[in-house]
Amino acid sequence: MSTNEMATDRCPVCGKGKLHEELGEFRTDFISDDGKHRDVIVPQIKKLVCGQCGEYILDPESESRISAAQRHAMGLLGAEELMRLRNSLGKSQEGMAELLGLGKKTWCRWESDDYFQSEAFDRYLRLLVFVPSNVEALKLIDKEKRDGKTDLSRTFRYVPDARSTEVLARQFLPVLMDGPFN
Numbered sequence: 065m066s067t068n069e070m071a072t073d074r075c076p077v078c079g080k081g082k083l084h085e086e087l088g089e090f091r092t093d094f095i096s097d098d099g100k101h102r103d104v105i106v107p108q109i110k111k112l113v114c115g116q117c118g119e120y121i122l123d124p125e126s127e128s129r130i131s132a133a134q135r136h137a138m139g140l141l142g143a144e145e146l147m148r149l150r151n152s153l154g155k156s157q158e159g160m161a162e163l164l165g166l167g168k169k170t171w172c173r174w175e176s177d178d179y180f181q182s183e184a185f186d187r188y189l190r191l192l193v194f195v196p197s198n199v200e201a202l203k204l205i206d207k208e209k210r211d212g213k214t215d216l217s218r219t220f221r222y223v224p225d226a227r228s229t230e231v232l233a234r235q236f237l238p239v240l241m242d243g244p245f246n
C-alpha cells in the first residue's frame with residue numbers, strides 16, 4: 065500500500081480519525097552506560113498521523129532509519145560491519161547464528177537495520193574481531209555442547225592464549241577496519 069492510499073485511511077488505533085502525512089524530525093532516546101537518557105534525532109521522517117487521537121504510523125523504511133540512528137548513537141557495530149565480519153568468516157547468515165548460539169533469524173535481522181544487538185552482545189562480537197582465535201574456540205564450544213559435554217574445564221583446555229594470536233589478529237583487523245568500523 066502506498067503512502068498516498070494510506071493517507072485516506074482511517075486510524076487503526078481509534079477507528080475514527082483520518083490519517084494525514086507529516087514530515088519532520090523524529091525523536092527517540094536510549095539509556096547509555098552511565099544510566100542517563102540520551103536523545104536520538106532522525107531528520108526527515110514521514111509519519112501518518114491521526115487527526116483524532118494523535119497516534120501515528122511509520123513505514124518500514126522509516127523504522128529502519130530510526131533503528132540505524134539509534135544503533136549508531138549507542139556505539140554498536142552497524143549492519144554493514146556485521147556483514148563484513150560474517151563474510152570474513154565465510155559464514156552464511158544461518159551459519160553465523162549457529163556459531164553464536166542465536167535464533168535462526170536473529171543475525172539476519174541484525175544485518176538489516178530492523179533490530180540490533182545488545183551492548184553485551186556487541187562486546188562479544190568485538191572479541192571475535194580482536195582475537196580471531198575466539199572464533200575457533202566458539203566452534204569447539206558449539207561442538208562440545210552438541211556432544212553434551214558442558215563441563216567448563218573441558219572447554220578451557222582448548223582455548224589458546226590470546227597473546228599467541230597477536231600475529232593473526234594483526235592480519236585480520238585491517239580487513240574489518242577498512243570502512244566505517246572506527
Ligand SMILES: [Zn+2]
Nearest residue numbers: 075078114117
Ligand atoms: Zn486515531
